Amino acid sequence: MTVVNLMEAALLGVVEGLTEFLPVSSTGHLLLLGHFLGFEAKGKTFEVLIQLGAILAILVVYSRRLTDVAVRVPYDPAARRFVLGVLIAFLPAAVIGATMHGFIKSVLFETPAVVCVALILGGLVLLWVDMRHPQADEPPVGSGGAVLRPDGARPVLYDDAMRFPLPVCLVIGLCQCFALVPGVSRSGSTIVAGLLLGASKRAAAEFSFFLAIPTMSGAFAYDLYKTRHELNFNDATLIVVGFVFAFVTALIVVRYVLDFISRHGFAAFAWWRMIVGAAGLAGLMVYG
Numbered sequence: 001m002t003v004v005n006l007m008e009a010a011l012l013g014v015v016e017g018l019t020e021f022l023p024v025s026s027t028g029h030l031l032l033l034g035h036f037l038g039f040e041a042k043g044k045t046f047e048v049l050i051q052l053g054a055i056l057a058i059l060v061v062y063s064r065r066l067t068d069v070a071v072r073v074p075y076d077p078a079a080r081r082f083v084l085g086v087l088i089a090f091l092p093a094a095v096i097g098a099t100m101h102g103f104i105k106s107v108l109f110e111t112p113a114v115v116c117v118a119l120i121l122g123g124l125v126l127l128w129v130d131m132r133h134p135q136a137d138e139p140p141v142g143s144g145g146a147v148l149r150p151d152g153a154r155p156v157l158y159d160d161a162m163r164f165p166l167p168v169c170l171v172i173g174l175c176q177c178f179a180l181v182p183g184v185s186r187s188g189s190t191i192v193a194g195l196l197l198g199a200s201k202r203a204a205a206e207f208s209f210f211l212a213i214p215t216m217s218g219a220f221a222y223d224l225y226k227t228r229h230e231l232n233f234n235d236a237t238l239i240v241v242g243f244v245f246a247f248v249t250a251l252i253v254v255r256y257v258l259d260f261i262s263r264h265g266f267a268a269f270a271w272w273r274m275i276v277g278a279a280g281l282a283g284l285m286v287y288g
Helices: 003-019 026-037 042-049 051-061 063-072 077-099 101-108 112-132 166-180 186-196 201-226 233-264 267-287
Strands: none
Touching: 003 026, 003 042, 003 051, 003 233, 026 042, 026 051, 026 112, 026 267, 042 051, 042 201, 042 233, 051 063, 051 201, 051 233, 063 077, 077 101, 077 166, 077 201, 101 201, 112 186, 112 267, 166 186, 166 201, 186 201, 201 233
């Protein structure tokens, strides 16, 4: 392990923190950047384990709301429904991810062209959905949370991420399974599902944040268990460096991303995905 390796780990941690909660695929960015930097981690474990740093940022930013939910679970049906909804949304990806873990890590994670194509296609889908769902005004008091979108299209049915119906949570969870392909984006797939089901952009993004907690914590624990005998001191040091930088960066990003999405939507992220995917393909053709 050299100083250069530590700097690369720090850079990858910053990229993880910047992209984990944006619909641009943090894993895709890490794999492409690691490929062109020549950064190699055993079994691509580094890219999975440092994501927990970003998840801890969510726990910090939403600590008050999550603590409130935990306190109310014994006696409040709404709190229990929220927890159950997140668990229902988490299960499909957990089952499929555990079943296909070997294929995902040994094939998909090792094929940068797959990441580039997924980034481009996902960007096109995100741009299409963003154009179909311009941001609506806040629902007026007493409206029941439903308000027509500015273009007169389908109304916003769900403006509170903690009150999604259980069937909506299940569909969002099923769509999260697409993100097992690196480059698709976990947050992108869940946000798109939420929008198509009638959620506001802010609520769709916020539910994606909450769903990230069990999803990425589970991925961290499972990957650490599978690779526990392969990691050495150098690997652990690089992971800790990436973890810390991911946490600090994500802590800053999470505080501002919802306001940006509420005002500007997802078009900027869609274009960014397509640019990165196209640049990645060009780099692969030139450099391999």
